Amino acid sequence: MSISVLGIGTVSALGCGIDTVREGLEGKARPVIEEHNISFTDGEALLKVYKASINGLDRYVARPALRRIDRFNQMALLSSFLAIDDSGIIPEDRERIGIVFGSGYGPLQTTFSFLDSLIDFGDRCASPTLFANSVHNSLASQASILLKIQGPCLTISCFEQTTCSVMSTAISWLREGIVDYVLAGVGDESCDVRSYATLLLGGGGCSEINPLSFDECSYLYGEGFVVFLLGVGTTDRGYCNLISAETGENEVSGDHEILFLAANGDKETGRFYRPLINNRGRVRAYSPLYGGMPVGNGFDIAIAALSLKEGVVYPLPLLAPLLAPLQAPVPGEISSGITVVPEQIDNNTGNARISCVGFDGNGNYSLITLAK
């Protein structure tokens, strides 16, 4: 039984909708990177953050219905509507659609806004609305309410392993026949505390993410949400097939025709990606387009689906300062097939596939494979 990626919706620093991701890949659009000013007792620091913009949600939801829905939740909602629109499918039986969402950190900003309510006005004035919105599953719940989806509704949160768990759960639901369609989505949001924590943990001090330079930290964090409408079917529907989503430890075995790394300039995980540069097939890393986040590999899956649909592998994204070192790659360091123009995917055998790999800080990997 094959599982198809039928539609994709994204909200990221590139904009809203999968077309903005394509424009980013083609070098026609650049991600919005904001500077956050972090103040300390003894001064200030600047930190660069990939900032998402949310446009067009009012096309799907009347403004009054959005009054209690926070920004992160709006990202998830808009991505969900965009994914369904993108698929061109109007699933009729709402009891046969499931939602599985994931986030590395959950609704951070609302969690802190809830704390603000009781710190500013006292424990008696803790806001019930903010509390309800601060629980991790509020995004999936709101999506189910506003899209009238009545199948199972699940939320997962386990840092870098989140995306893989979300996708494997969606695959299970579809294979077991529990539902006909799944909205599977992941995301994370920016907030001041995350900026502060990123700074303390050593990130954000550079100017650009340099994902394949493993010896230095070039981590900039990002925010966004990506949702896939998945269904049982054949490849002629939608983008491509979702083959598998599995986890393991340390070494990712075998050679891969095309390998997308979720490397994002974080030095701690960088060491696990380094050996994969010697993969015999083509290697790419697209985090400079969407920014660093635990669920960043969700965007890699979107890019893989797009690549398979278009039959091309997009070049490594080059934001201006990155261009120089890449035009003269260090011999042996970046050996395999990195170019600056899109390459055709060789699909003579009819089974072109792309594998997306991501690591956590302990060397646990997740490997998500898609094929035409």
Added chain:
Amino acid sequence: MKTSFACITGLGCICAAGISLKAIMPVLYTGKRNPSAPSNFRADIDKTSPVFEIAWSLPADPSANNASRTSLLALAAAMEALEHAHLDNMILKKKRVGVVIGTTVGCTLNNEPFYRAYRDKKNPEVSPIKRFLINNTALYVAGFYNCSGPAVTIANACSSGTDAVGLAKSWIENDICDIVIAGGADELCRTTYLGFTSLLITSQEPCRPFDRNRKGLNLGEGAGIVIVESNRSVKERGVQVIAYVKGYGSSGDAHHPTAPHPGGSGLRRAIDIAMRDSGSKVNEIEFINAHGTSTMDNDKVEGKVIANMFPNSVPVVSTKSYTGHTLGAAGGIEAVLTVQALVDRQIPATAGFEEYDPECAITPTTKNTPIKSGTAISNSLAFGGNNSVLVIGMEHA
């Protein structure tokens, strides 16, 4: 297609009623409970509600790795369950072992002292962040036992623990794992306490599920872990099967962020799906371990659905009357207690229940009630309208 079925080979539990499942059951059967004001934090409110807090000190951090209280609770229950299942590190190493645990606090960055210091621009140290990053509940347990299979933390509010056991069943049936450490864990936390207080659904008295004069819920803390194992692995190890996870069903109300659907349509469908999945019939259900939080809304909706779907007045118990509402842990704890009640062939009285409420339409157990060893149901209803149901049985299929 299903290549295997989900056997339960170990149980572990820790909650206000006791430090281990062995200690908990006698407490439930004698009807004892003692919720009291929270001792680990202060809350400046008029409406203080008692909590089911674990009063004794927890075992020292066995991982010596800065474990959070939620991680420690999960480890304590996992240890008991693994020992019960005769599993040690040597065996775990050879098997594909997955971990799936539900929680709310265990995956939330809400460290209040850190945040207050941050707000005051006092440059708080990064250690609370680092602690948060190593204490994701399922990842923590998977790391401690060096498990090679998938590790997933479910953050589905109050149905998390039930959903975790449901996912474990799927991993076994689809041959993704040989063994799964599944359940829920949650600690009491000031933030959550103030949140529930603000929703006006906590009771200043000990909770009384399904009672006409119920005033709301009491929060609790704890962990419940079941070891779910494939029949092949069970056979190979020659261990005893305690019970089976026969069915799981989950369904959304698509109604409201905090209130259940008044007609209980989502719960109805979740029970239907779980029953169909289990292959059991309505008249085969020996008892229902209800979600039974003791809030006005929950008990009304759940009671009516039960009365309607199980017309032959099947015994209903709310074990939350002894554990409090342990949120992400609840589904795990209740799965464990449901299995043990089937083994013991009796279910405890629902503490606090005195007066029938026609709005709930059911009378829960009022004394220890003998049951046949057969099949039982455990319900969970969550914020956001998710309903999840487990069917647990002593016989497979």
Added chain:
Amino acid sequence: MRLEDELKSLIITELKLVDVKPEDLKDNDPLFGEGLGLDSLDAVELVVLLQKHYRIETKNLEQSREAFSSVKSLADYVRGNKGKK
């Protein structure tokens, strides 16, 4: 400012009502259900509003149902309870 008008502004801000101006709200219009369309989550947020701005503690929603029915009844409730604590 009339207490009723003050409450209208507070309700709009605290409950994040969009496209509603204070003058759109009539003193006797129902706040819940058919009227302004508030729900159970707004009811508990109203309790916080009263605590935050008037130091009024509302312990039981059932008993306050009457008081929460309109801006007028809410104003009467505030007048009756202010400074009681």
